[in-house]
Structures are given as structure tokens and as C-alpha cells.
Amino acid sequence: xxxxxxxxxxxxxxxxxxxxxxxxCFSCNNGHPADKFSGTKKYSLYILGKDNxxxxxxxxxxxxxxxxxxxxGAELNVKEMDRDYIVKDGCYYHLNRxxxxxxxxxxxxxxxxxxxNIPVKDFSIENFQWLGKDTLLxxxxxxxxxxxxxxxxxxxxxxxVLSGGDIAIPRPSGKFSSMSVGFVEMRHKQLLMGYTYxxxxxxxxxxxxxTTYITTVDYPGxxxxxxxxxxxxxxxxxxxxxxxxxxxxxxxxYYFMTCPGIAxxxxxxxxxxxxxxxxxxxxxxxxYFFDLSSAIQNHSYGMWDLGHHQVIVRSERKDLxxxxxxxxxxxxxxxxxxxxxxxxxxxxxxxxxxxxxxxCVIVKNxxxxxxxxxxxxxxxxxxxxxxxxxxxxxxxxxxxTDFILRIDRL
Amino acid sequence: xxxIFIRIHTFTLKxxxxxxxxxxxxxxxxxxxxxxxxxxxxxxxxxxxxEADDELVLPAGEDKAIHQQEIWNGLSDLFAEKGEESAxxxxxxxxxxxxxxxPAGRQAPKKRATYALWYxxxxxAAIFGLLGISWYxxxxxxxxxxxxxDNTSSFDVRYLDSNGYGIAVGPNTxxxxxxxxxxxxxxxSLMISPKEDIELxxxxxxxxxSFKMGQTYIILKDKKGxxxxxVVNERNLLDLPxxxxxxxxxxxxx
Numbered sequence: 001x002x003x004x005x006x007x008x009x010x011x012x013x014x015x016x017x018x019x020x021x022x023x024x025c026f027s028c029n030n031g032h033p034a035d036k037f038s039g040t041k042k043y044s045l046y047i048l049g050k051d052n053x054x055x056x057x058x059x060x061x062x063x064x065x066x067x068x069x070x071x072x073g074a075e076l077n078v079k080e081m082d083r084d085y086i087v088k089d090g091c092y093y094h095l096n097r098x099x100x101x102x103x104x105x106x107x108x109x110x111x112x113x114x115x116x117n118i119p120v121k122d123f124s125i126e127n128f129q130w131l132g133k134d135t136l137l138x139x140x141x142x143x144x145x146x147x148x149x150x151x152x153x154x155x156x157x158x159x160x161v162l163s164g165g166d167i168a169i170p171r172p173s174g175k176f177s178s179m180s181v182g183f184v185e186m187r188h189k190q191l192l193m194g195y196t197y198x199x200x201x202x203x204x205x206x207x208x209x210x211t212t213y214i215t216t217v218d219y220p221g222x223x224x225x226x227x228x229x230x231x232x233x234x235x236x237x238x239x240x241x242x243x244x245x246x247x248x249x250x251x252x253x254y255y256f257m258t259c260p261g262i263a264x265x266x267x268x269x270x271x272x273x274x275x276x277x278x279x280x281x282x283x284x285x286x287x288y289f290f291d292l293s294s295a296i297q298n299h300s301y302g303m304w305d306l307g308h309h310q311v312i313v314r315s316e317r318k319d320l321x322x323x324x325x326x327x328x329x330x331x332x333x334x335x336x337x338x339x340x341x342x343x344x345x346x347x348x349x350x351x352x353x354x355x356x357x358x359x360c361v362i363v364k365n366x367x368x369x370x371x372x373x374x375x376x377x378x379x380x381x382x383x384x385x386x387x388x389x390x391x392x393x394x395x396x397x398x399x400x401t402d403f404i405l406r407i408d409r410l
Numbered sequence: 411x412x413x414i415f416i417r418i419h420t421f422t423l424k425x426x427x428x429x430x431x432x433x434x435x436x437x438x439x440x441x442x443x444x445x446x447x448x449x450x451x452x453x454x455x456x457x458x459x460x461e462a463d464d465e466l467v468l469p470a471g472e473d474k475a476i477h478q479q480e481i482w483n484g485l486s487d488l489f490a491e492k493g494e495e496s497a498x499x500x501x502x503x504x505x506x507x508x509x510x511x512x513p514a515g516r517q518a519p520k521k522r523a524t525y526a527l528w529y530x531x532x533x534x535a536a537i538f539g540l541l542g543i544s545w546y547x548x549x550x551x552x553x554x555x556x557x558x559x560d561n562t563s564s565f566d567v568r569y570l571d572s573n574g575y576g577i578a579v580g581p582n583t584x585x586x587x588x589x590x591x592x593x594x595x596x597x598x599s600l601m602i603s604p605k606e607d608i609e610l611x612x613x614x615x616x617x618x619x620s621f622k623m624g625q626t627y628i629i630l631k632d633k634k635g636x637x638x639x640x641v642v643n644e645r646n647l648l649d650l651p652x653x654x655x656x657x658x659x660x661x662x663x664x
Contacts, residue, residue, distance in 0.1 A: 048645060048646075052622075052625055052643060052645045054645065078645065082648065083648060084648060097659065098663065098664075124656060143656075143660065144660060146653075146656055146657075178653065178656075180652060180653070198653050200653070200657075201632070201634070202598075202632035202633060202634065203580065203582075203583075203598055203599040203630040203631070203632060203654070203657070203658075204630040204631070204632055204638075204640050204654050205632040205634065206651075206653045206654070208653075238652070239652055242648055262651070263651055264651055264652070266651065266653075323638055323640075324640050324650065324651070324654075325638070325639060325640045325641060325642075327649070328642070328646055328649030328650075329646075355649060356649035356650075357648060357649055
């Protein structure tokens with residue numbers, strides 16, 4: 001039969017096969033773990049070295065092993081990359097403010113390569129949410145005054161902008177000069193946006209309004225419809241490209257954390273809390289408030305869902321640090337498992353952790369993988385069995401590792 | 411070209427038994443090569459002698475360091491101008507450099523084109539080599555030990571440079587920097603990029619703070635914050651509260 005195929009047709013078939021293989025090599029892992037063509041592994045780790053070099057490593061297991069970033073990782077161009085990125089299907093997405101470019105990267109042969117990019121000017125990402133497999137909603141602020149809420153809806157397969165612009169959320173006024181958008185959640189063609197305002201006094205002195213605002217925004221029209229207010233705590237959520245603060249549980253109820261401690265809202269007299277927006281509602285459940293500060297006697301930052309109404313929260317130890325100057329470098333963070341129904345907490349018997357904001361928990365089935373940067377015991381992924389409550393050391397990051405700054409599922 | 415020196419005030423330099431009068435006019439004369447040997451000696455001693463800096467007698471209320479910084483800035487500007495106008499040679503020079511530059515009106519006889527090209531190339535190389543040496547000597551000796559900066563702008567950053575480190579002074583920042591002792595008294599925001607491993611002492615802080623070569627550090631201190639100082643490596647900026655981190659990133663264009 002082969003002889004019946006003309007030479008040009010044969011060449012065309014060969015070309016198609018070649019293009020297909022090329023596409024496999026250069027496209028992201030489309031949801032298939034350890035795709036044999038892309039070479040993408042299951043997990044990604046972002047490392048800050050003792051010499052301040054930064055690396056991305058990929059691995060197929062967090063359960064055990066030993067990795068050296070300088071040997072096993074891709075050293076990053078720190079002028080281009082930082083750890084405030086989004087990971088999906090084997091690709092990394094990052095906004096570089098100076099280049100005014102939102103870029104898509106892929107790790108190949110220990111080199112992080114830019115695959116494509118979109119020019120994005122005057123945009124500082126506050127929150128991201130995937131609205132579909134390759135539809136990404138970025139919510140942010142203008143990057144000079146941090147006072148105008150903006151959005152970008154992107155198609156990440158082709159890396160093109162679907163829509164974008166300002167959202168008419170009230171700008172800061174009176175004594176307030178900037179703002180933070182802490183969470184964005186899609187609910188039946190409506191977006192719930194949680195935010196608050198800041199009063200600035202000096203280079204490192206500011207405070208936050210005592211009010212959390214939750215505005216319902218029409219989607220895709222992006223017109224604000226109505227606003228709910230909360231004064232039981234403030235600074236809702238946080239920048240979720242750096243750390244997680246919210247999730248939907250199995251029943252469709254949405255939980256978000258508020259962080260008034262010095263590392264985020266700087267209203268330390270208010271409690272760290274967990275709020276709930278019930279399924280089908282656009283306002284907080286006024287009968288529900290989990291006062292974490294009362295339970296832990298410290299402020300917390302970061303929340304990860306374990307399922308079954310349980311979360312992991314990361315809490316500071318105010319007796320172990322002096323202020324913002326050593327908040328990130330001193331090992332003082334503890335991990336707690338909090339029960340959202342019972343409103344109880346118990347501390348995990350882990351070494352004290354360092355690094356103020358980190359994406360440091362991955363939950364897979366009954367196992368929570370927790371990265372801990374201990375000044376005394378080194379940098380490990382710890383395995384917390386959600387069912388049995390057991391804890392054990394897993395993968396170790398050694399060599400140049402100073403901080404495991406984030407871990408992601410690819 | 412010499413207008414850059416207009417801001418130089420007249421002041422007296424006392425060095426041992428000699429009293430020398432340094433003025434804008436004298437420096438202009440120096441650059442026109444019209445100084446007497448004695449005047450040339452005064453200017454060069456004033457420019458190149460670190461000891462002489464310590465003996466400066468200025469009008470009451472005037473800051474010696476600011477005068478020197480202004481002059482140094484002028485010299486820097488001048489060299490920058492010269493870099494662009496490379497056809498015109500020496501402005502500040504060591505004795506002997508002028509000899510390589512024929513005075514106007516006394517042009518050498520025409521040579522064959524190839525010889526002239528070769529001659530010019532060698533001369534240019536010699537001039538730039540000596541310029542480089544002059545630059546190095548001036549830079550290492552004239553640089554003031556104490557610099558006071560009051561950046562009242564709400565938006566702009568000012569940049570200072572020393573042998574040991576470059577400093578970007580943020581908006582609304584007052585800083586007194588002693589390059590010799592490494593003592594810094596400031597309120598506002600600074601960004602420091604050391605060219606070698608250094609230790610600095612901040613007013614109100616008892617311990618020296620180490621800064622590593624090739625790294626960039628952000629230092630923040632509020633007027634009302636007492637002695638609380640935040641020193642953070644640029645690589646740890648995302649650990650600062652986003653309200654601060656976003657402002658620092660924008661101010662210093664990180």
C-alpha cells in the first residue's frame with residue numbers, strides 16, 4: 001500500500017507527525033500527570049537559596065527523597081521570575097510588572113522557558129480564579145495608586161485577552177488611599193469580591209479599615225450590583241498567587257479567612273477569623289464566625305482545606321519575633337488543624353517554620369503535604385495523615401536551600 | 411561647559427601653614443589652563459588631598475560634605491559630557507595630560523592620512539588612559555565621607571553612589587550617610603546595593619547589619635516608628651505586607 005502514496009503526500013504525513021511530536025514537546029501537560037512527551041512531573045517546588053539564588057524543582061513524589069536545588073533544579077532569572085505565580089497543567093503563569101508582560105512558562109531540561117506572553121500594563125494581581133480549563137480571571141488594582149479595581153479575562157491556551165477593564169468598586173476615599181482585593185468567587189454568573197481599604201502613614205506604617213466589603217458583581221458585564229459589609233474582622237483573604245486563604249467545601253459553602261495581624265492588615269486588635277458564605281447566598285452567614293485568635297491566641301495567615309470541615313491554618317508566634325523586620329526570617333510559625341463546625345483547633349507537632357507568606361500545603365486524598373523551613377531541623381515536606389493524625393518527614397530539600405517558598409501540584 | 415561649577419561657593423582652604431583661596435573663578439582658570447604654578451598647586455591639592463578636606467573652613471552654617479558632593483557631581487557630569495564629546499579632550503587632568511593636547515591655534519603640520527590616523531588613535535588612547543587614571547584618583551580621594559540627602563519629592567527617587575555601595579533614596583526620605591564609618595541616620599526608605607560585602611550601622615540600632623555584595627536590600631524606617639527599622643533583601647519582598655511591598659516595588663521600580 002505504501003507504494004500507492006505519492007512522495008509529496010508521504011512528506012506531508014511525515015511533516016504532520018513531526019508537528020504533532022513538536023506540539024507534544026512544547027505544549028503544557030494537558031492534565032495528564034507525568035506526560036511522557038512534556039516530561040512534566042507531578043509536583044513543583046520553589047526554593048530560595050542561602051545565596052539568594054532561586055530555583056524551581058519538579059518531582060514525582062513528596063513522600064521521600066533528597067533534592068538539591070543547585071543540582072536538581074532550574075536556576076531562575078530573578079529579574080523575570082518571582083514566586084507570585086499561578087500553576088496549572090504543567091505551566092507557570094507570572095506577571096512581570098517591569099516588563100508589563102503576563103507570561104506563560106514551562107520547565108524543560110532544567111530551564112524555565114517562556115512559551116508565550118501577553119502585554120499587560122498597569123495591573124497588579126490581587127487574585128486569580130480559573131473559570132474554566134483555560135479561562136483565567138485575574139482581578140487586580142492599578143499598579144501605581146492601588147486604588148482602582150481592574151480585571152482581565154484571559155484564554156491561556158492561545159494566551160489572548162478575552163476582555164478587561166475597570167470594575168466600578170468604590171475607590172478609596174477620605175483617610176483611605178489604597179485598597180486590597182482579598183478574594184473573588186464565581187457564583188451563578190455573579191462574582192463575589194471581598195476587599196477592604198488602607199490608610200497609609202509612612203514607608204512601613206499603615207492600617208486597614210475595620211470593615212470587610214463583599215460586592216456582588218454581574219458577570220460578564222462586570223457591573224457591581226450590591227455590597228455586604230462585615231465588621232467582625234477585616235482584611236479578607238490575601239493575594240492568592242502567594243498563599244491560599246479561601247475555598248469551597250463539598251457542600252458548596254464558601255469559607256474565607258480574614259487576616260488583621262501585622263503581616264497583612266495591621267489591625268492586630270481585631271481577631272483573625274473565618275467567615276462563611278453559604279451556598280446560594282451573596283453575603284456572609286451572620287450566624288457564623290470562627291474566632292481563630294481566641295482559639296490560638298495568635299494571628300494566623302493562610303488556610304488550606306483538608307475536607308470534612310477541617311482546614312490547616314498557619315499561625316505566628318508573637319512571643320518569638322520582634323516585628324516586621326524579623327517576621328519572615330525567624331522560625332516562629334505553627335500549623336494548626338481547625339475544625340470549622342466544632343470551632344476547635346489542635347496544633348500539629350511540627351518544627352517552627354519561617355517565611356511570612358508561603359503556599360506551603362498540598363492536600364491529596366488523605367494526606368496533607370506541608371513544607372516546613374526549620375532553622376534547626378532543615379527543610380522538609382512533612383506528611384500529615386488526615387485520618388490517623390500521624391506526622392512524618394518526607395522529601396528533604398538540602399544543599400543551598402534556605403526557604404521552600406511554595407509547593408504546587410502540576 | 412564650565413557653567414556646571416557655578417554652584418561652587420567661594421571658600422577658604424587652610425592646609426598647614428598655607429591659606430588657599432578656592433573659588434569658582436579659580437577653578438575656571440584652572441580648566442582654561444591659565445593658573446600660575448602656585449594657583450594650580452592650590453586647586454590640585456584641594457581636589458586630590460583627603461587631608462585637606464578635613465581642614466576646610468566654610469562660611470557659618472554651610473555643610474562641607476554638600477559642597478564636595480556638588481563639586482563631585484559636577485565633575486561626574488563633566489566626564490559624562492566628555493564621554494559623549496570624545497573629540498574634545500581633557501577637562502580635569504593630571505600634569506602631563508595637557509602636554510598630549512596641543513593648545514588651540516598651534517596645530518601640528520599635516521601628516522599623511524594613515525600616519526595621522528595612527529597618531530590620533532595613540533593620542534586618544536593615551537588621553538583616555540590618563541583620563542581613567544584621573545577619574546580613579548579623583549573618585550577615590552575626593553568622595554565625601556558624609557552626605558546629607560533630603561528627598562522631599564513624593565514620587566522621585568534620588569541615587570547616590572560610593573566605592574562601597576549604591577544607594578537609592580526613596581520619596582520623602584531624609585538621610586545622613588557617613589561612608590567612612592558606615593553609619594546611617596534616616597527616616598523614609600532606602601535601597602542599597604553593595605559592591606562588596608559591607609556592614610552598616612543604623613541610628614537607633616545597636617548591632618551592625620551585614621549586606622552582601624551583589625544583593626539589593628530595602629530599608630524602611632518611619633519617623634514615628636521610634637528606632638524600628640525593617641531591613642529586607644529584595645528577594646524577600648513578598649514576605650512584607652502587600653501594602654508595603656506594593657509601595658516599595660513601585661517607588662524603586664523593582
